[in-house]
Amino acid sequence: MMSPFIPLFSLRQLNGFQNARYVDPYAGGNGNSVRFTAIVDHHPTMQVRAVENLFCAGEKVGMMVGHTEAMLTGTLAGYNAALFAEGKEGLVLPQTTACGAFIAFCERELSRTEGRNFRYTFSGAIFWDYMLNNGLYSTNRRQISERIAAAGLSGIFSAV
Numbered sequence: 001m002m003s004p005f006i007p008l009f010s011l012r013q014l015n016g017f018q019n020a021r022y023v024d025p026y027a028g029g030n031g032n033s034v035r036f037t038a039i040v041d042h043h044p045t046m047q048v049r050a051v052e053n054l055f056c057a058g059e060k061v062g063m064m065v066g067h068t069e070a071m072l073t074g075t076l077a078g079y080n081a082a083l084f085a086e087g088k089e090g091l092v093l094p095q096t097t098a099c100g101a102f103i104a105f106c107e108r109e110l111s112r113t114e115g116r117n118f119r120y121t122f123s124g125a126i127f128w129d130y131m132l133n134n135g136l137y138s139t140n141r142r143q144i145s146e147r148i149a150a151a152g153l154s155g156i157f158s159a160v
């Protein structure tokens with residue numbers, strides 16, 4: 001399913017794809033995917049800066065990779081789109097939470113040219129180190145609940 005069907009030299013003739021590359025092998029197999037070709041400038045609410053009534057999430061944001069990352073940003077984008085439709089201010093997750101820290105971290109890094117060379121995920125690489133160094137990584141549910149409660153956000157996603 002992930003195998004490319006367009007030869008790379010043909011793909012590179014398309015405007016904007018001049019530097020495209022296939023990641024191969026991927027996950028030890030022959031899978032390929034054309035991804036990470038654009039970065040969307042967005043607010044921490046996931047609202048697109050250039051288009052007021054558009055919210056972005058997941059890999060469409062740019063270098064945010066993973067299912068958890070797509071769920072987080074997609075849920076927040078939908079939540080804030082609904083608030084926006086009601087004329088209310090969007091929710092920005094505080095950086096005392098791993099989710100809020102992730103979104104803020106990506107925003108910071110993607111605004112720098114060098115930061116665009118990396119991928120961002122909860123499951124490894126640069127943000128993983130950041131989580132560890134800032135005491136954000138935990139598998140203790142009670143500790144996480146307390147942290148979310150302290151931010152006044154208990155049950156925030158279950159309300160969606």
Ligand SMILES: Cc1cc2nc3c(=O)[nH]c(=O)nc-3n(C[C@H](O)[C@H](O)[C@H](O)COP(=O)(O)OP(=O)(O)OC[C@H]3O[C@@H](n4cnc5c(N)ncnc54)[C@H](O)[C@@H]3O)c2cc1C
Nearest residue numbers: 002026027031032033057058059060064065066067068070
């Ligand atoms: C081989 C591989 C292995 C992976 N393994 C893992 C893993 O183990 N764990 C993990 O967390 N993540 C993994 N990932 C990453 C993860 O799959 C993605 O980061 C995640 O699925 C991104 O979700 P998304 O909703 O942003 O995008 P997608 O899941 O790509 O969804 C985007 C959807 O939009 C549709 N679409 C695109 N353009 C249009 C259009 N113009 N109109 C309408 N629809 C459109 C697409 O068909 C697609 O269904 C893996 C990725 C790959 C390629």
